[in-house]
Amino acid sequence: MSPNQADIGGQAAGPIDTVDHGMKFWEKQANALRNTLTSRKLVRLDELRRAAEDLGDRYYRLGYFERTTEAMRNLLLEKGLFTRGELDGKIEEVRKRYDS
Amino acid sequence: MSHAHPHDPAKDDGPPSEHEILSRAIQELLEEKGLLTAEQVRKRMELFDAEFPQRGSRVIAHAWANPAFRKRLLADGKAACAEWGLDLEADRLIAVENTPRVHNVIVCTLCSCYPRALLGMPPTWYKSENYRRRVVREPRAVLREFGTVIPDEVSIRVHDSNADMRYVVVPMRPKGTEGWDEEQLASILTRDTLVGVALPKV
Amino acid sequence: MTPSTYTPAPERRFNVGDLVRVKNANPPGHRRTPAYIRGKQGEIERVCGRFPNPEELAYGFDGEPRRVLYRVQFKQREVWGSYAGSNHDLIEVEIYEHWLEPA
Numbered sequence: 001m002s003p004n005q006a007d008i009g010g011q012a013a014g015p016i017d018t019v020d021h022g023m024k025f026w027e028k029q030a031n032a033l034r035n036t037l038t039s040r041k042l043v044r045l046d047e048l049r050r051a052a053e054d055l056g057d058r059y060y061r062l063g064y065f066e067r068t069t070e071a072m073r074n075l076l077l078e079k080g081l082f083t084r085g086e087l088d089g090k091i092e093e094v095r096k097r098y099d100s
Numbered sequence: 101m102s103h104a105h106p107h108d109p110a111k112d113d114g115p116p117s118e119h120e121i122l123s124r125a126i127q128e129l130l131e132e133k134g135l136l137t138a139e140q141v142r143k144r145m146e147l148f149d150a151e152f153p154q155r156g157s158r159v160i161a162h163a164w165a166n167p168a169f170r171k172r173l174l175a176d177g178k179a180a181c182a183e184w185g186l187d188l189e190a191d192r193l194i195a196v197e198n199t200p201r202v203h204n205v206i207v208c209t210l211c212s213c214y215p216r217a218l219l220g221m222p223p224t225w226y227k228s229e230n231y232r233r234r235v236v237r238e239p240r241a242v243l244r245e246f247g248t249v250i251p252d253e254v255s256i257r258v259h260d261s262n263a264d265m266r267y268v269v270v271p272m273r274p275k276g277t278e279g280w281d282e283e284q285l286a287s288i289l290t291r292d293t294l295v296g297v298a299l300p301k302v
Numbered sequence: 303m304t305p306s307t308y309t310p311a312p313e314r315r316f317n318v319g320d321l322v323r324v325k326n327a328n329p330p331g332h333r334r335t336p337a338y339i340r341g342k343q344g345e346i347e348r349v350c351g352r353f354p355n356p357e358e359l360a361y362g363f364d365g366e367p368r369r370v371l372y373r374v375q376f377k378q379r380e381v382w383g384s385y386a387g388s389n390h391d392l393i394e395v396e397i398y399e400h401w402l403e404p405a
Contacts, residue, residue, distance in 0.1 A: 003330050009209030009260065010338035010382065013233040018246050018297075020223035024112045026120035031221065032144035033127050036136050039144070039189070049211055050332040050360035064212070064227050066119045073126060079362070082129045090125040098116050178307040192307040192350075194373075209336050236338065240387045255390040258378075263334045263371055263396035264353050265307070 005060070006053045027065040034072055043075055051075040153220030155186060156268060156294045161285035163195075164273045177268065181218070189217040196259060197270040198296075203250045204257045205243065205296030206267045207235045215266035219291055226295065236260060246297040269296040276302040309351030314370045314399065320346045321405035322374060324397055332360035335401045339393075343405045344376035347394055355398070370399040 023031070037043045051071035052059065059067060077084060112120075130136050159181060163170040172180040177193030193215055196204040208214065209232045214222040225231050235242045239256045243249070250256055259267045271293045277285060292298035316322060326341035334356050349372055354365025378391040385391070 003328065004210075004333065004337075006210055007333075007337045008229060008233045009207075009236045009336045011233040013230040016225055016228060016230045016234070016242060016245050018225050020225060022224070023221060026112060026116065026123060028145050028148065028221075029127070029141065030119075030123040032141045032148060033123060033136075035144045035148070036141050037130075040136060040140070042130075042135060044359050044362075045190075046332065046356045046359035046365075047362060052211070053332060060229070064224075066117075069119045069123045069126075073122060076126065076130075081135065082133065086129060087125060090129045091121055094121050094125045094128065098121065176307050179304050182305045188305075194307060194348075209338075210334065236336075236393060237382055238386055239391070252388045255388060255392060257391070258393045260336060260393065260395045262336055263350075263356065263398065265350055265371075265373070265396055 004053050005056070006049075023065075030065050030069050030072075034068060037072070042081070043072075043079065047075055048072065051078070148216070148221055152217055153291070155217075156215075156219040156291065157286040157289035158282070159184070159186065159218065160268070160270055160289050160294060161282045163270055164277075164285050165282050170270070174270070187217070188215070191215045191217045191266045192264055193218060193268060194259075194265050195268050195270050196257070198272045200272070201254060202257055203254050203296065204259060204267075204269045205235060205239055206259050206261060206269065207232060208261045209233075209236055210262050213261040213266060215268055218266075218268060219294060223291065223295075243297060246292070248298055268294050271300050274300055274302050308349075309353070311349055311352045311370045314349060316346050316349075316370075316372060316399070316402065316404075318346050318348065322346060322372075322397075322402045323405045324374070325401050325403060327401075332357055335397055336395065338381065339374075339376065339395050339397070342376055342381050344374040344395075346372050347375040348373040350396065355400075372397055372399065372402070374402070 038045050048071055051074050052067055055067065055070060062070065076082060127141060131138055163173050169180060173195045174197055177195045178188050181188050181193065198204055212222055212227040214226060236258050239258050240250060261267050288300040288302065290298060293300045321343065323343045324335060324340050352368035352370050355369045359365040373394050374397045375392055375394050378387060378393055379385045379389055381393060
């Protein structure tokens with residue numbers, strides 16, 4: 001059994017929700033952000049995939065875009081594109097803006 | 101610097117989730133550091149919304165109408181699209197054709213690789229764990245859940261896009277479409293038919 | 303030069319039609335060879351070309367030297383114990399050369 005929890009081909013599973021539930025606006029923007037990062041070669045797709053796999057148990061507790069967003073955050077911190085302090089500060093600023 | 105988005109009817113109701121806030125924060129930080137601009141992100145959003153999803157059905161309709169293009173598409177998907185004026189960006193496209201003996205279906209078991217520059221964003225079911233788990237092992241049962249029954253004498257070929265290639269299915273052209281123009285042909289080539297979970301219906 | 307799906311791979315170990323077996327290894331880290339296909343025998347269906355090694359790219363390295371990527375075809379009844387579909391169903395998976403041995 002592969003140690004990568006994303007490697008799930010062939011496992012038993014229940015019925016598939018065959019309806020396409022589309023994307024929320026923030027998910028489209030997160031996707032475009034991710035795509036801009038790779039097309040500008042700030043990160044590689046392979047790094048983003050690996051960062052998602054490195055989420056461990058969280059991998060299955062998160063929805064698809066939650067997962068890709070956390071992977072993006074972890075990778076960008078790893079690569080030093082910003083610091084934890086800068087990110088926490090910006091998160092608070094964005095949260096206040098939404099609250100007002 | 102304004103961070104307001106233009107009004108979007110699809111804009112989400114209710115307070116933003118932690119992940120929405122995180123995503124916005126990451127974007128704004130990167131903008132402040134001059135690593136990307138809001139305009140670049142907005143342009144990518146537009147491509148994914150308005151441009152990419154239209155392409156797949158047009159390309160396959162053209163293949164149905166033009167045997168020489170079909171041959172080129174099956175030989176080298178990226179080159180055929182480029183010659184036709186379509187830049188597939190990073191997608192290394194392999195077109196696989198359905199025949200009376202073979203039905204193709206696509207998956208990415210490891211994540212969600214999908215020919216986004218040809219078809220737009222994958223549907224939620226394609227990215228779902230249950231599809232990724234089951235379609236490689238029991239494709240016929242999975243296709244039945246989509247309402248598609250493939251007779252036993254037709255072999256099913258599953259393609260796991262697990263590395264650098266991306267796939268699109270060229271369905272069989274149904275009877276009753278004789279004399280149709282490419283726009284009409286494209287109208288029955290739904291996204292689901294190009295991933296292989298549905299068959300085009302006249 | 304027109305873009306192509308494929309890149310040249312003149313120095314390659316395998317050719318279309320060769321019988322190969324996927325290595326039965328379980329190394330940790332980022333791998334693009336799915337667990338379900340490891341140890342299975344198949345046939346080279348197509349040579350895709352040479353690409354930087356994703357197992358290295360994933361950790362910020364340049365992935366050089368490039369590795370040859372193949373599409374390998376397997377009979378479903380040989381991949382899964384008690385496969386429920388038809389005898390002639392197939393599955394095709396992209397496998398890097400360093401994961402393959404002659405069968």
